[in-house]
Amino acid sequence: VSITRVAIIGAGHIGASIARACALKLPDVRVALYDASEAVRARAREIALGEIAEAPQEAVRDADLVILCVPVGAMAAAYASVSAALKPGAILSDVGSVKGAVIAAIKPRDDVFFVPGHPLAGTEQSGPDAGLARLFENRWMIITPLADERLAYKQAAADLAAFWSALGANVDVMDPARHDVVLAVVSHLPHLIAYNIVAMAEDLEQVTESEVVKYSASGFRDFTRIAASDPIMWRDVFLNNKEAVLEMLGFFTEGLTALQRAIRLGDGAMLHETFARARRVRREIIEAGQDSAAINFGRDQKP
Amino acid sequence: VSITRVAIIGAGHIGASIARACALKLPDVRVALYDASEAVRARAREIALGEIAEAPQEAVRDADLVILCVPVGAMAAAYASVSAALKPGAILSDVGSVKGAVIAAIKPRDDVFFVPGHPLAGTEQSGPDAGLARLFENRWMIITPLADERLAYKQAAADLAAFWSALGANVDVMDPARHDVVLAVVSHLPHLIAYNIVAMAEDLEQVTESEVVKYSASGFRDFTRIAASDPIMWRDVFLNNKEAVLEMLGFFTEGLTALQRAIRLGDGAMLHETFARARRVRREIIEAGQDSAAINFGRDQKP
Numbered sequence: 001v002s003i004t005r006v007a008i009i010g011a012g013h014i015g016a017s018i019a020r021a022c023a024l025k026l027p028d029v030r031v032a033l034y035d036a037s038e039a040v041r042a043r044a045r046e047i048a049l050g051e052i053a054e055a056p057q058e059a060v061r062d063a064d065l066v067i068l069c070v071p072v073g074a075m076a077a078a079y080a081s082v083s084a085a086l087k088p089g090a091i092l093s094d095v096g097s098v099k100g101a102v103i104a105a106i107k108p109r110d111d112v113f114f115v116p117g118h119p120l121a122g123t124e125q126s127g128p129d130a131g132l133a134r135l136f137e138n139r140w141m142i143i144t145p146l147a148d149e150r151l152a153y154k155q156a157a158a159d160l161a162a163f164w165s166a167l168g169a170n171v172d173v174m175d176p177a178r179h180d181v182v183l184a185v186v187s188h189l190p191h192l193i194a195y196n197i198v199a200m201a202e203d204l205e206q207v208t209e210s211e212v213v214k215y216s217a218s219g220f221r222d223f224t225r226i227a228a229s230d231p232i233m234w235r236d237v238f239l240n241n242k243e244a245v246l247e248m249l250g251f252f253t254e255g256l257t258a259l260q261r262a263i264r265l266g267d268g269a270m271l272h273e274t275f276a277r278a279r280r281v282r283r284e285i286i287e288a289g290q291d292s293a294a295i296n297f298g299r300d301q302k303p
Numbered sequence: 304v305s306i307t308r309v310a311i312i313g314a315g316h317i318g319a320s321i322a323r324a325c326a327l328k329l330p331d332v333r334v335a336l337y338d339a340s341e342a343v344r345a346r347a348r349e350i351a352l353g354e355i356a357e358a359p360q361e362a363v364r365d366a367d368l369v370i371l372c373v374p375v376g377a378m379a380a381a382y383a384s385v386s387a388a389l390k391p392g393a394i395l396s397d398v399g400s401v402k403g404a405v406i407a408a409i410k411p412r413d414d415v416f417f418v419p420g421h422p423l424a425g426t427e428q429s430g431p432d433a434g435l436a437r438l439f440e441n442r443w444m445i446i447t448p449l450a451d452e453r454l455a456y457k458q459a460a461a462d463l464a465a466f467w468s469a470l471g472a473n474v475d476v477m478d479p480a481r482h483d484v485v486l487a488v489v490s491h492l493p494h495l496i497a498y499n500i501v502a503m504a505e506d507l508e509q510v511t512e513s514e515v516v517k518y519s520a521s522g523f524r525d526f527t528r529i530a531a532s533d534p535i536m537w538r539d540v541f542l543n544n545k546e547a548v549l550e551m552l553g554f555f556t557e558g559l560t561a562l563q564r565a566i567r568l569g570d571g572a573m574l575h576e577t578f579a580r581a582r583r584v585r586r587e588i589i590e591a592g593q594d595s596a597a598i599n600f601g602r603d604q605k606p
């Protein structure tokens with residue numbers, strides 16, 4: 001990898017994980033971090049995430065690669081805070097879960113190569129302490145290059161891909177609009193649904209929250225993991241991928257309404273047919289190495 | 304425990320788990336099983352689940368406790384197949400996920416004590432090979448006794464509770480109608496939603512099923528575990544708990560429509576407020592010992 005100095009703007013779960021992954025897999029790469037929160041900077045220093053800068057400009061000075069690791073709605077401001085200090089020829093990237101809106105929000109200098117990206121990795125945890133050196137191993141990193149025909153731009157995209165490969169990720173290249181539609185299905189809609197059912201359980205009058213908690217192992221708990229994800233990050237995802245999310249939500253609601261009707265009319269054949277199909281998808285996900293084959297995600301293993 | 308002979312009708316995931324749990328925790332109890340499927344009986348014999356009877360009447364003869372472990376829609380027929388052969392004074396129970404419909408379907412003999420029950424335990428697996436001796440440990444077993452004031456009935460309910468405690472479960476007593484409402488929230492609705500999103504992903508034209516599988520680690524995969532559950536069992540749950548499920552589905556849809564509207568109108572405050580509340584529920588579930596505190600359910604732990 002020709003990248004020797006990396007700057008990370010935003011020392012949350014993903015930023016901290018990139019720093020940890022670099023320390024493990026690219027020990028010769030120098031990592032500088034900045035976070036807008038003074039408390040986060042102090043904590044990042046305490047747990048030795050890397051060189052912690054007191055100003056964004058300071059973090060990016062001399063960096064070959066600058067990665068914006070902030071919520072999608074904060075990308076434009078994060079870029080503005082470092083733009084003037086970027087080294088000519090630097091690669092600029094990000095980890096936003098939405099690509100179209102980030103590309104629209106960031107208009108980089110001509111002598112900086114902006115290669116947007118999105119690592120499909122993460123957990124329900126947040127903050128600098130949630131940095132995991134192996135978070136990206138065997139996970140997909142999607143790069144959505146701009147329509148920039150310059151040779152140096154192509155080289156920058158290749159360098160970014162090599163960097164993520166070195167961290168253990170499998171790199172895919174995708175069109176930004178396609179990325180936003182695919183992610184609406186595999187990530188954004190599931191999070192919205194999980195948030196909705198968990199929030200709903202709190203509002204019910206017929207069933208108390210403590211009953212929901214007590215009996216949650218019968219299915220409900222599976223939804224609570226992703227519903228524990230960072231609320232600001234997810235607010236920004238939905239505000240910035242509106243069209244694709246609303247379209248997929250439409251499909252989801254149509255399907256749910258058809259199931260509702262089948263329940264009301266007692267149409268067992270329709271219910272059975274729908275339920276039977278879902279089994280196969282689970283098997284395919286396990287075969288693709290994208291989930292554990294262990295029963296119950298392996299979480300209930302007892303001696 | 305005063306129960307020394309147990310008969311299990313239905314040698315699927317739950318029936319096989321009861322047999323395994325008895326072998327581990329109540330080695331002096333004799334377990335007989337019957338399953339309507341000849342292939343399941345053959346397999347149950349091969350893996351030594353217990354005494355495998357060739358007829359249901361044969362399995363229940365002399366049993367102190369008979370547990371019907373079949374889908375809710377098959378309970379009436381399962382009961383009819385054993386009724387005449389039950390020992391006077393025997394305890395009859397079941398493991399159905401719906402209690403009102405099972406109670407309505409089974410009108411036992413006067414000299415048999417029917418104590419309905421529902422162990423809130425299970426995995427996405429099915430069949431006799433999925434029997435787990437420790438499945439019920441630290442899980443709830445809900446007993447919904449009938450309005451039977453006979454002293455012998457009360458004793459039968461107490462004996463059933465002691466049996467499940469011996470298998471490691473925590474026993475709760477609940478009104479059947481209340482059980483059906485609570486389970487509609489914590490179990491039936493989550494399964495319906497999971498089945499719906501997984502089936503939807505198969506139907507989409509914009510995004511292929513192989514893309515969904517490939518990128519599923521970004522949220523989608525969490526839904527696929529419970530959507531891999533037995534389709535016949537779940538068809539019967541929805542056909543037999545119609546009222547409570549439709550009511551909870553109404554709440555869910557209202558919440559989702561409100562989120563949809565917030566996304567369309569760009570109401571970030573509403574989204575953030577809803578998302579932030581969900582975090583707390585996750586924490587409570589972990590504190591209640593109902594889920595693993597490990598990141599990502601612990602499934603991604605790498606060396």
